[in-house]
Amino acid sequence: MTxxxxxxxxxxxxxxxxxxxxxxxxxxxRKYEQWDVKFLGFMRLQKxxxxxxxxxxxxxxxxxxxxxxxxxxxxxxxxxxxxxVMRDATDDGRNALQILxxxxxxxxxxx
Numbered sequence: 001m002t003x004x005x006x007x008x009x010x011x012x013x014x015x016x017x018x019x020x021x022x023x024x025x026x027x028x029x030r031k032y033e034q035w036d037v038k039f040l041g042f043m044r045l046q047k048x049x050x051x052x053x054x055x056x057x058x059x060x061x062x063x064x065x066x067x068x069x070x071x072x073x074x075x076x077x078x079x080x081x082x083x084x085v086m087r088d089a090t091d092d093g094r095n096a097l098q099i100l101x102x103x104x105x106x107x108x109x110x111x
Contacts, residue, residue, distance in 0.1 A: 020076075027078040032104035039076060046072060052097050059094075069093025 023042055025035045043049040048069045051062055059066070070093035074082055077100075084103055089096035 023076045025077055025081055027080045029104045032100075036101070036105070039073070043069065043072065048072060048093070052094055057094070066093050067091045070096055073097065 023035075023039055025032070025039070040049055040053065043052060046068075048065060051057060051065045051069045070089070070091050073093050073096055074085070077085070081100060081104075085096035085099050089099055
């Protein structure tokens with residue numbers, strides 16, 4: 001955690017985002033592909049990457065993992081990106097990532 005003086009000038013302010021701050025997507029389509037790579041690396045550490053990108057993925061057998069992937073994904077999205085996925089892909093991380101890719105990268109295929 002980094003410490004800085006807060007905006008009031010009184011005392012230290014802790015960086016609440018910490019190491020996860022770099023995973024937040026700010027809606028800038030120019031940065032989407034880099035974010036996608038970082039996010040998939042994070043999901044690999046969470047043992048959820050295969051749910052999002054595996055071609056041999058079984059939807060019924062992994063429904064709860066897909067919900068977990070969605071829960072992780074939405075933590076790192078700006079409001080605009082969240083609106084893109086929240087209605088059409090609720091609790092469906094795999095579909096949510098495909099929607100984001102189609103919107104920001106112009107493709108539904110992995111980068």
